[in-house]
Amino acid sequence: MGKMTLADLRKLRESSKKAMEMRDSENKGARIIISMGTCGIAAGAKETFDAFIEQLMARGMTDVLVSQTGCMGFCQHEPTIEVAVPGMESTVYGDVKGAAVEQIINTHLVGKQVLKDLVLEKPSVDIIKEA
Amino acid sequence: MAIESHVLICGGSACSSSGSNNITAEFKKELEAAGLAGKVEVLQTGCLGFCEQGPIVKIMPQGTFYVHVKLEDVKEIVSEHLVKGRVVGRLCYDPAQAKDPHAEANIPFYKKQFRIVLRNCGVINPEKIEDYIARDGYKALEKVLFEMTPEQVVEEMKKSGLRGRGGAGFPTGVKWESAAKQPKGQKYMICNADEGDPGAYMDRATLEGDPHSVLEAMVIGGYAVGADKGYIYIRAEYPLAIERLQIAIGQAREAGLLGDDILGSGFNFDIELRFGAGAFVCGEGTALQHSIEGKRGMPRPKPPNSVVAGLWARPTVINNVETLATIPVIINKGADWFTKIGTPDTPGTKVFALTGKVNNSGLIEVPMGTTLREIIFDIGGGIRGGHKFKAAQTGGPSGGMIPEQFLDLPIDFGSLAKIDSIMGSGGLIVMDETDCVVDIAKFYLDFTVEESCGKCAPCRIGGRKLLNYLTKISEGRGTLQDLENMERISKAMCKASLCGLGQSAANPVLSMLKYFKDEVVEHVVDKKCRAGKCSKLIQYKIDPAKCKGCTMCARKCPAGAISGALKNPHVIDTTKCVKCGACEATCKFGAISHG
């Protein structure tokens, strides 16, 4: 990246913000965000991460972005993931391992339906976006 | 602190007939009671045009639309919306909600939360600086370096009323001001990430999920107080947090957000990591500094305070992770925004590690002033296995057990101190009726005795004495005189110990004696532990009506304490019984019980 000046930082913020908005808006593919703090990893988040990559690759769904994030706080239901599909509200799923991975791909990503058995909630209010 | 808001109450004829005049009066009364009388204006407006849903109340400037508002709802709107800035969902009119698929799942785990500290946790990729920057990251630093003087930064922090989230709740702005006033020269910023309270992990989660927020705040602090060097003192037990911090520091250095001439402003600041090594007392400021200096982590008497002579005897500011993570948001959104959240005593939010006997364990962030009931029963989903709530422990080994009667107390630093507990770093452990207060107090004293550095006598000897008394009581050898002695020792420890560890170590005992005395006396007088936790007090007995005389239990008993003839009810000789529980586990007829 190299050392930035004030102007560089502002430019980077704008472009990163745009990139983030792009993936939030309708024209880009879905995102799967996996909570990978110590708790999540201990509960099997790495295996869940790998399972998503493997199954999405197998189906050729390469436009789905799988990324990691920090603790989502819902330790009771780790591994926890957030699924953001264009045109649908973001959804947090809990206890995502084993067969749940395939169910989420089938129902939520392909079928555009919220998978009721596993859904925890939608994420809490985002103070950054709110402003 | 209040929002400068307007409450618009529909005075149209339809609403008037459904009682809006009384509602206006009620609002005025409740606002007065909440101390908001001058800050929120109540206006009767013309018809808001939604007569079918009346009475209607609209809160400006947000434009929140409440429908079917009844007299008894007013109090909630005032305390929730106008004091804490949280919309009262059940009164909202929002047609979209009716179709919300999430409404069916309905675990209100996130709904009641308000995330400032955890704003990026679970949202960004913590290993990508671009993700942080996109979400207003380093924008506060930009503002501070190019638009504010150090004095203005200190002033803004003071205005925000932010209190240190590490436990003691000291105002951050005041701390910064004292350090800034010290003569120019080498000064230090330290981030205290030595999260030692067994049962608290918010700092770990913040560092793992949003490391840059802490780095940014440390640079801001350095600029405000005139320090060019920062240390993050982090537990070695948190390898993932360390790894992510190392990545973040590397990225920030490369991008010129740490190091010399940050963003071309001429300001220099750099950060180094230092590892803790498993000593609870190192969470105390002076002990922590000794540990960074490479010594045994023992506290020293104050004054001088750290802001005058801290690390290597230089002026030093120590802030906790959660405090730091809040700071960029305060700078970006302003102190006025921040003071609208939480209570006048403690503006802002608090992250709690909600664990123990609740259905939804987790890491949660709520506005100060939220009640324990909301946290445990709404967010936490209530007590596991249909058991009954007994106590909540805040502040870990330094806090007290809070009984049921205070479930509706809005919690902040001040209110918890009044009921003999402390906020602490945010561990919140829920206990049910199967937990014994003596056992829990013993657990905590065992911890503080082990972790006491031994430098001062009240903590070293007092803690040991308390533990001995508790052990005695849990084994049925306690006397009522012991209870009095414990109280005396506890008070002496609070007054005379050198550091926070000793001063607060007796809190679990004091709250136990104050709120759960009956249960303790039962141990002493009746030699009974109602929770069945104190194994020496457990008595096993066989119900002769249920016993079939199968002899299974007698054969299993390792102490030969059970006797009886085949096909006749057996009996347990309690003097021989070693309370191993093997008999109860083996009985097929449920004839053996303990209590």
Place this chain on the structure above:
Amino acid sequence: MNEPIEKMTPEISAFIEEWKSKPGNLIMVLHQVQQTYGYIPRNIAIEISERLSVPLAKIYGVVTFYNFFKLEKAGKYKIQVCLGTACYIRGGDDLLKALEKELGIGLNSTTPDGLFSIEAVRCLGCCGLAPVIVVNGNVHGRLTSKDVPAIIEQYRKQG
């Protein structure tokens, strides 16, 4: 007792050089040693004492003050039982008892074959998974004492 003599690795030697001039370096160097050998060997401590010009007595003082540093070598599989509050009230104590029974050793000791050692730790920050044990960094969560033999067996098989 024969004290084991450990060989100073080039990595630690380089680390000492790197940190030599930095104030407060002792604890960071000890961390590196602990991580490499699983304990602080006496001969290495003596060498550190000479190279950093710190009295051995001071090193001993620091090592014994902090729980993280050990003077004895741990087992090949280091089992940490969490006895933080959340784990304790959800039965961490029972796990410890089950482990002691399964391995036939007490807390802070190592099995005669050098394979397992047990230590108690205060909170690993996995309270949501309580009660937990950690074996060489792998977290096993939401356990009951019945799960213990299978976990031990799993590592025993690996030898």
